[in-house]
Amino acid sequence: MTVSADNPSKSFSFCRIAVVDNDPMALAALTQLIKEQATFASLLWTSMDAQHALEHCSRFEDIPDILITDMSLEGIQGDSLCRRIRLTNTKTRLLAVTSFSLSSYEHKARRAGVQGLVSKNDEKAIIQAIATLQRSDSLPGFETPILARTRLKHEKTSPLLTVREEEIIGLVSEKGLTDREVSAAIGVKEATVRRHMHNIMKKMKAKTARQAVAIWLGGR
Template identity: 40%
Template sequence: MAHMTEQLEFAEYCGNSTVAIVDNDKNSSQFIVNSIHEHIPLCSVLWTDTDGRNAIDLCLDKSTAPDLLLLDMSLEGVQGPSVCRRIRRRDGTVKILAISSFSLNSYRQVIRDAGAQGIVSKNNIRLMLETMICLLVKSPALEGFESAMTAHVRISHEPNGSRLTVREEELLDYVAATGASNEDVSARFGISVETVRKHLNHIIHKLHVTNLLQAVISWRNTRHE
């Protein structure tokens, strides 16, 4: 990641803004914290965590909820999109900026549907900080994404989503976004093909459809694609 020396535009308007970070790479998280302190000094980092479940609890507690959450897509346990959706189902105030070291194309639609306000690469710290400033002081969401409140209203009224477990949401998100086979899903999530089949059968049953294609269509329709 390149080092910056110049002042970032509008950084001085971030006074009293708060940020939190959930990233399973502690070195990456600390680098982001240091960069925020150096280039957006009026912005406070409330907390960092490596566990998505902890992040959900912290964001839903008014005493620890940040103005903006930086959310890594690849976490241990609960994955980024499910963390985002769990927060957004119950909250419409915390803005969520997804971050990833991998290709953003594979996550963009999934994280948009999960209620985030944007996504940016972890490999470009300047762009990440500029995007943070944009969301904190200039815009409710990046182009193509919903505001936190609009996403909250949509997701909180999804009749199907509340019946699925975190893991089921993750698998269905992935299949809907990529068209992955059972073998691909098995490799992506580190579970057996038989376990994948069981999860998908549970999803089909819970969504009251007869096959996976119908489940994907139903899942997409509830997200107003």
């Protein structure tokens, strides 16, 4: 039996879904949508924190068949979360969602190795995308998990930042926070923030924090 556009819940298999979104209202809406309309799937877990999502995906029993993640998260951004998962996992199909225009995130999503990108505001498109990923490896125009992992492993990129380093460079580059403000935001000493920035600059081969920010933004 195949999945039709009008009735995507008709399918021959069952899949486990996980959802990541740091907006509690959006997470609740996505959860309700899946429970009510994706009757061919079960909700395995949800998370408002990308780090927790990574921990879930490192445990065999918590690895979902489909992971739905917002592209705009706190700390680790959605594209980085997808990239980290894809480098260690070819089982999970990654479906990125955003409330912004799809064109603003399409390049990031593709580079991160996702299997599809849809609008968070289009419930029908979300359900149809889930149904498609349930029976195939990717949406049209997107890489399969295996192809995406192969590409990411062969790309010449800077050494992967740690989760904490990425959180800090994100706060500095995208919100313009000072070391003191970052210290207050994440609850560590200012000296610790400076030490992390030193490591970030070294990994990025940047001579200054400003140059590291430019490199980070240029690669997003």
